[in-house]
Amino acid sequence: MDNFTDGIIEGVLVRELKKYSDDRGWLMELFREDGTLSEYMPVMSYISMTNPGVARGPHEHIDQADMFCFAGPSTFRIYLWDNREESATHLTRMIFDGGVGEPKVVIVPKGVVHAYKNVGEGQGLVINCPNRLFRGEGAASEVDEVRYEDDENSPYKVD
Secondary structure: OOOOEEOOOOOOEEEEOOEEEEOOEEEEOOOOHHHOOHHHOOOOOEEEEEOOOOEEEEEEOOOOOEEEEEOOOOEEEEEEEEOOOOOOOOOEEEEEEEEOOOOEEEEEOOOEEEEEEEOOOOOEEEEEOOOOOOOOHHHOOOOOOEEOOOOOOOOOOOO
């Protein structure tokens, strides 16, 4: 059952990435300290490659916020669901594209279920700069995730 309404989710930030090009190529600023709230300041980063037609998620974090960078190559469909009962936008869903034609940074607060799917024709890179260390200091803690990918009764569906 889908109890979600489409709209803007409180606390989610979606920012267009500006591409600076010259005869050498291009660059994009993924984040700047003077443009990122302290609660979302990255403490690590990683890059992942996703094959065409493949989705990652849906899952949510209990204490972690993610700062995803969708710059290309390829295009991703991004899915967000507000699962935070205390949020003014509880049960709101956002679906939008980001990637090579529409480069974006997306900050996903803790408690917001998220997934993305490579809807392009080639492999796609995603950079994530979360505000918590994966598995904590020294990678010695439990993973901060609630996963929904394998739950056939999950309300979080990726098309």
